[in-house]
Amino acid sequence: MGYVAVTAGEEIIERAADLFEKQRLDGDAETLSVVQLEGQLERLTAQAASEGGLYAPRLAALAVKQAQGDTVEASFLLRAYRSTLERWDETVTVDHGELFATRRVSPAYKDVPGGQLLGPTKDYTQRLLDFDLEAEDGREGEPDDPTAEWDVADEDPETVTNVMAILREEGLVEEPAAVGETEPSDTTRTPVTHPAGRDEVLQELARGETGALTALGYSALRGYGQVHPTLAEVRVGRLPVKIEHPYTGEVVTVTDVEVSESEAVVPVYAKRDDPQFAFGYGLTFGRNERKAIAMTILDASIQLDGRDEPAENPEFVLDVIDGMDSFGFIEHLKLPHYVTFQSILDRIRSIRERTLEGDGGANSGSDPAPTEVETDD
Known part of the structure; x- marks a missing residue:
């Protein structure tokens, strides 16, 4: 069920989608590139690739960009794309x-x-906001590499x-327990x-x-x-x-x-x-x-x-x-539920009406019953 019941129907839906895209592009900042997302937000794109079940870092970055950072939406896009791909072969099991x-x-x-x-990793350091990162915005040239002077051995x-x-x-x-010689199943199929x-x-x-x-x-x-x-x-x-x-x-x-x-x-x-x-x-x-x-x-x-x-x-x-x-x-709860809600509403009203009829209308008024107060003689 979609929002086609709204006046203007499909036109309103298309405008809402355009507004979503405008929200991503609005503002004075430069548009993020897919290359930037893949390189600098690697953890984010890795999560989308993992949940999408498709190892394609560049496509994962594209999906994250399209979804405006929503990893679940990005993984949905990746799964949908994956379902269109032809299966060429199966890999050999590796140790x-x-x-x-x-x-x-x-x-x-x-x-x-x-x-x-x-x-x-930063597992062993303090987790504090680094305000120096603000200085990177719009900085020209390559960022300084803190490991540039480290000696790296050539041995294996x-x-x-x-x-x-x-x-x-x-x-x-x-x-x-042994599972036998059967091939593992593919839960995507x-x-x-x-x-x-x-x-x-x-x-x-x-x-x-x-x-x-x-x-x-x-x-x-x-x-x-x-x-x-x-x-x-x-x-x-x-x-x-x-x-x-x-x-x-x-x-x-x-x-x-x-x-x-x-x-x-x-x-x-x-x-x-x-x-x-x-x-x-x-x-x-x-x-x-x-x-x-x-x-x-x-x-x-x-x-x-x-x-x-x-x-x-x-x-x-x-x-x-x-x-x-x-x-x-x-999120499907955001979609129209007019029919089910009206059914529930009619049922509740019917029950209340029958209850009031059984009470003889004693409690049908809107004013609350007076509160009885005990007093000492």
Whole structure:
């Protein structure tokens, strides 16, 4: 149902859309370019790409610009565009150990093989407004690079050992039940049915809305769940994309994608003689560590199969985390609901009329009944 019932109908709708576009262009400031958005607001475009399920940084920046910074609207545009693309091939499964990490921290280990790689982050600094950034507006020339004088060694980077691999070598990780040799389903083509497989859960979590994942993950940490994990590690880097060459059949790397990855462990004491760790996993497009961490919490919670708390119920989680579904359902309330409202209104009026008739009209007046006041004799 649209606003076609309004006088002038489609003309008014078109004018409203023009006004929305004018709002973006109005003012004396220069128009933001897609290149600027992609380069300087990388976290924003990465969130849109992640929730849209399409790794295309330039298109994500374009979608953010068109949506005026609304990440859910931007991800909707990306999903709509993705649905028009022809599927050429499927990639070969890659080992996440092949990820070239630009950032890797392990809260679980102080001295971890390969070392802690802080990378670009402000996690360990004060969060204060930097008013010096105002001076950048309209500044000519290239910005100063604070790392320009740093010496960078030409030697190959040291191999970064995965923390979970260390725990697995000691037999400390309880592996999930085998799922057989079946290929993972594609939830963009086949709707999720419950009970959902873990491959379906991870796909839906990876495309879920960042705020929704964060809120549900936080609910588990606040006691509305049994999972309070220790992060084995959080990594940001570039993961190779490989396909089988159509002529030679050899596996070749065609490109790479930036991803954020998180793994967490949860102690399980059910086996008294041999306690182990269960684990949760999260991986998402772009630099979005918060979402990846929340994803690990929810993955670990859903594996408990407890269903006693919201974060442990896969049907509840998967139904509410999708930005397209949740935001669309919330915002559809702005659309006309004349028929349903009039029906409810008629029903309420009818009930009130019958009630008043049953009371003999005693309470039909608009003036309130006088208040009785007790007095001492």
